[in-house]
Amino acid sequence: MKESEDILKKISADLLSVKQITHLADIFNTSLKAALSYCEGAIFSLDCHDNMLYNLIQMPNPFRESPFFLQHVLLKSLSTDEVLLTEGNEDFAEFRIRDGLQTWRFGKYLSSIPPVGSAIVVFPMRQGNDFIGNLFLLFTDASSLGDYDIKMLMLISVSINLVLIDVLAREKVLLSDNLFQERLHERMAQLEALALLGNAIASVRSFEKLLEIIDRYTIKFIGFRNTMFVTLNDNHPADKLVSEMHFVNGDAMARNKIDDGFVDRMLPGEGPVIYNIEELAKTSPLPGYMKAVSDAGIVKVAMVRFSDAKDAPGVWLLAFDHNRPLSPNAMQMVKDVAKMITSATQNVFTSLEYERRELEKNRLIQFSNSIASIRNKANLARTVKDHLHDLFEIDDFLLWSLSEDHSFRFPVLFDDESIFASHPAFKARTTEFRNHDGIYNVILAGTGVSYFDACDLEKAYSEHPYFAEVIETSDIRAMGGSVLRIGEEVIGLLTFSSHRIQLVKEREELYLSICSQLAIVASNMLATDKISAQLAEISKLKERLEDEKIYLQEELKTSANNSDMIGSSQGIKTIHKLVEQVAYTDSTVLILGETGTGKELVARSVHNNSPRKSKLMVKVNCAALPATLIESELFGHEKGSFTGASERRLGKFELANHGTLFLDEIGELPLDLQGKLLRAIQEKEIERVGGKAVIKVDVRVIAATNRNLEKEVASGKFRSDLYYRINIFPIRIPPLRDRISDIPLLASHFISKYAAKVGKEIRSMNTSTLRELQRYNWPGNIRELEHTIERSVLLTKGDTLKTFDIPVANSDRNDESMYLEKKIKTIDENEREHIVRILKMCHGRVNGHNGAAILLGIPPSTLNSKMKRLDIRKREMRP
Numbered sequence: 001m002k003e004s005e006d007i008l009k010k011i012s013a014d015l016l017s018v019k020q021i022t023h024l025a026d027i028f029n030t031s032l033k034a035a036l037s038y039c040e041g042a043i044f045s046l047d048c049h050d051n052m053l054y055n056l057i058q059m060p061n062p063f064r065e066s067p068f069f070l071q072h073v074l075l076k077s078l079s080t081d082e083v084l085l086t087e088g089n090e091d092f093a094e095f096r097i098r099d100g101l102q103t104w105r106f107g108k109y110l111s112s113i114p115p116v117g118s119a120i121v122v123f124p125m126r127q128g129n130d131f132i133g134n135l136f137l138l139f140t141d142a143s144s145l146g147d148y149d150i151k152m153l154m155l156i157s158v159s160i161n162l163v164l165i166d167v168l169a170r171e172k173v174l175l176s177d178n179l180f181q182e183r184l185h186e187r188m189a190q191l192e193a194l195a196l197l198g199n200a201i202a203s204v205r206s207f208e209k210l211l212e213i214i215d216r217y218t219i220k221f222i223g224f225r226n227t228m229f230v231t232l233n234d235n236h237p238a239d240k241l242v243s244e245m246h247f248v249n250g251d252a253m254a255r256n257k258i259d260d261g262f263v264d265r266m267l268p269g270e271g272p273v274i275y276n277i278e279e280l281a282k283t284s285p286l287p288g289y290m291k292a293v294s295d296a297g298i299v300k301v302a303m304v305r306f307s308d309a310k311d312a313p314g315v316w317l318l319a320f321d322h323n324r325p326l327s328p329n330a331m332q333m334v335k336d337v338a339k340m341i342t343s344a345t346q347n348v349f350t351s352l353e354y355e356r357r358e359l360e361k362n363r364l365i366q367f368s369n370s371i372a373s374i375r376n377k378a379n380l381a382r383t384v385k386d387h388l389h390d391l392f393e394i395d396d397f398l399l400w401s402l403s404e405d406h407s408f409r410f411p412v413l414f415d416d417e418s419i420f421a422s423h424p425a426f427k428a429r430t431t432e433f434r435n436h437d438g439i440y441n442v443i444l445a446g447t448g449v450s451y452f453d454a455c456d457l458e459k460a461y462s463e464h465p466y467f468a469e470v471i472e473t474s475d476i477r478a479m480g481g482s483v484l485r486i487g488e489e490v491i492g493l494l495t496f497s498s499h500r501i502q503l504v505k506e507r508e509e510l511y512l513s514i515c516s517q518l519a520i521v522a523s524n525m526l527a528t529d530k531i532s533a534q535l536a537e538i539s540k541l542k543e544r545l546e547d548e549k550i551y552l553q554e555e556l557k558t559s560a561n562n563s564d565m566i567g568s569s570q571g572i573k574t575i576h577k578l579v580e581q582v583a584y585t586d587s588t589v590l591i592l593g594e595t596g597t598g599k600e601l602v603a604r605s606v607h608n609n610s611p612r613k614s615k616l617m618v619k620v621n622c623a624a625l626p627a628t629l630i631e632s633e634l635f636g637h638e639k640g641s642f643t644g645a646s647e648r649r650l651g652k653f654e655l656a657n658h659g660t661l662f663l664d665e666i667g668e669l670p671l672d673l674q675g676k677l678l679r680a681i682q683e684k685e686i687e688r689v690g691g692k693a694v695i696k697v698d699v700r701v702i703a704a705t706n707r708n709l710e711k712e713v714a715s716g717k718f719r720s721d722l723y724y725r726i727n728i729f730p731i732r733i734p735p736l737r738d739r740i741s742d743i744p745l746l747a748s749h750f751i752s753k754y755a756a757k758v759g760k761e762i763r764s765m766n767t768s769t770l771r772e773l774q775r776y777n778w779p780g781n782i783r784e785l786e787h788t789i790e791r792s793v794l795l796t797k798g799d800t801l802k803t804f805d806i807p808v809a810n811s812d813r814n815d816e817s818m819y820l821e822k823k824i825k826t827i828d829e830n831e832r833e834h835i836v837r838i839l840k841m842c843h844g845r846v847n848g849h850n851g852a853a854i855l856l857g858i859p860p861s862t863l864n865s866k867m868k869r870l871d872i873r874k875r876e877m878r879p
């Protein structure tokens with residue numbers, strides 16, 4: 001016992017002489033170890049500044065490569081129990097190691113588990129009431145540790161506690177002295193770095209370069225892992241955005257709202273604000289970019305605004321991957337650098353603005369270059385759309401022209417694949433849209449760009465059904481528009497839809513410059529459209545004039561040949577009367593008669609006496625064209641509508657518009673066309689072959705035929721509805737053989753006509769020759785008579801026409817066949833029939849130039865006696 005007290009005294013004396021940590025460590029390794037027989041000891045001293053527990057005595061262990069106790073322990077990794085380790089016992093704690101589990105409470109101080117059977121005794125070290133560290137002693141054999149030993153240890157631990165306080169106080173004085181020196185040096189180095197930084201950033205023109213330089217000169221003083229700039233969009237204070245984020249060696253990040261709980265909290269303050277994002281993430285979700293930062297292993301960020309002013313253009317953000325507090329020097333440097341960034345960013349902003357303007361200028365030039373050379377509307381629309389999308393992320397655009405009073409608009413230019421264009425209203429391109437709908441009238445009244453959000457669009461729905469439909473079937477949520485002007489003149493409107501309408505707002509100046517260019521394009525386009533329409537109209541008129549010219553020439557020929565209907569017979573008189581009655585109406589006229597009886601002449605007479613006489617009478621001979629071509633002849637065709645249709649052609653219906661269409665030989669019209677003709681007559685509208693548009697026509701139709709249409713209807717060759725439609729006013733022309741009293745007039749008309757033509761002077765013809773003409777049955781009617789006389793005029797020598805080249809055989813044959821068809825008559829019956837027929841022709845007149853006696857070649861007295869003998873009465877003589 002005495003021996004132990006001596007040892008204790010000696011150790012206490014030794015301890016009292018300790019002035020330095022190393023001395024204390026020596027005692028732990030030598031006399032104290034020998035006296036107490038522990039295997040290894042440790043004094044963990046608390047360093048609040050660094051948040052650490054440092055082992056002050058490193059004990060070498062001859063049996064182990066490394067000591068049991070660690071060199072230092074991170075304070076924040078320990079729970080309160082793990083720090084104090086006394087389990088409520090203020091003075092000490094003893095742990096007996098029976099298995100690995102025993103070490104759980106102080107295990108974080110150990111580098112490996114002590115052997116089973118060992119014991120660890122822990123004494124908390126205090127200064128006043130403050131905990132300043134722990135004393136650990138490890139005994140490999142716990143059984144050798146008795147109560148007496150523990151008491152001894154407690155006494156010694158008190159001395160050690162005192163020594164520790166003393167040594168630490170001495171160290172602190174020394175340390176603060178050293179620290180001051182160190183800080184002074186560091187500050188000097190910082191000032192040097194700041195001076196270099198100031199020089200380097202003076203000429204900086206981009207945020208990337210600026211960050212690179214800041215990173216180079218400050219990282220070793222501030223100790224961040226990354227640094228970045230957050231530039232604030234100051235143009236629209238109500239909707240401030242973090243417009244760009246710049247990382248050194250990192251990607252620029254997307255834009256974010258300023259009200260994110262970080263930037264907004266920092267802006268009003270003075271100095272840097274430090275956020276422990278690891279802690280903050282536990283309480284509320286981080287904004288996107290902070291989350292990305294946190295995911296990259298950053299635990300703390302410092303933010304400081306560029307300038308002292310509260311409306312700073314940006315924020316400097318420093319990201320740390322440790323949680324150690326920033327030293328006062330580091331904090332000072334952050335403030336100093338932030339101030340330097342303020343002036344540097346002015347340069348950067350000026351330079352960026354200059355670059356932006358240059359870029360915009362180039363883009364404008366690019367835009368005007370690319371649209372200048374385009375002639376095709378579809379290509380122009382696509383190019384404009386592509387540019388608008390590249391520059392402003394505009395999804396769709398529409399260029400409108402305006403009605404004179406600006407109350408309506410018309411789509412002029414748009415991409416065929418746009419959402420708008422898919423609506424049927426746009427297909428026609430002629431649809432007009434009312435402007436007073438709460439959207440377009442606002443655009444019209446505005447001076448710059450007007451913007452509309454989903455709410456505005458919804459309001460406009462009810463006013464505008466088309467709009468409602470487009471909005472409902474698409475995902476358009478915002479649109480905008482502006483007036484296109486050249487000087488003071490309003491050319492039209494440009495409207496657009498976009499998912500990022502914000503971009504147009506930000507680049508409104510560029511957008512309006514593009515609009516000025518589009519105004520010129522629109523004005524040229526509208527002028528070109530107008531000119532093309534006028535040219536089309538001119539070429540249509542030219543085409544029409546060309547066709548009219550041909551017809552007028554033909555008409556001239558016919559009217560010169562057939563100035564008038566010659567004849568004084570009752571038949572001709574009746575025709576004159578009918579023509580007079582029907583001419584001034586718009587009724588369809590059907591002219592019936594054998595070939596050559598003068599049907600065309602009658603048709604022309606109807607036309608010439610009608611109110612349409614100043615317009616064309618267009619003739620179509622339905623028998624002269626193959627069935628396949630008649631439809632195109634009548635109704636015209638579009639280019640490429642059938643093989644050979646290389647050009648667009650007007651049909652005769654269109655050519656005869658406001659005039660008369662003469663359908664000769666209508667009985668020859670194919671059945672399918674008869675229906676189309678009926679529709680054209682009834683509806684007064686036609687469709688060109690291969691065309692889709694319905695064309696209105698105002699045409700009076702005169703039809704002619706030598707067929708018996710009633711029979712044709714009965715045999716199904718002619719549509720009855722068409723027949724009844726055209727048979728409203730029939731004019732039947734008798735054959736020449738039934739009006740032989742016209743022959744003398746016609747003959748002398750044709751003689752003078754053809755004599756004049758060949759330069760002969762033929763004044764008369766023999767009575768016998770005339771009788772010859774009247775006796776012939778003229779199956780070719782007046783045309784045949786005309787040709788016969790033309791031939792005879794050519795053959796005649798002298799001034800009297802003596803012979804005609806009448807086909808006698810033909811006449812005989814005709815007579816013969818005529819007779820054979822009838823029953824054999826007696827001479828008297830035959831004579832009676834013949835005299836009655838001639839008397840009828842001469843309207844009962846016996847005597848005189850137009851009398852029957854001359855035609856029959858007998859004196860009037862002979863005729864009278866024959867009439868008496870054959871019992872021919874007056875009533876039989878009526879035609």
Ligand SMILES: Nc1ncnc2c1ncn2[C@@H]1O[C@H](COP(=O)(O)OP(=O)(O)OP(=O)(O)O)[C@@H](O)[C@H]1O
Binds near residue numbers: 562597
């Ligand atoms: N009354 C008339 N006076 C003078 N010339 C006439 C008369 N009738 C017919 N002609 C002449 O007879 C010729 C034939 O007449 P037109 O062509 O009008 O007959 P058409 O009945 O239409 O014949 P087709 O049925 O063969 O077409 C024409 O040259 C025409 O000028």
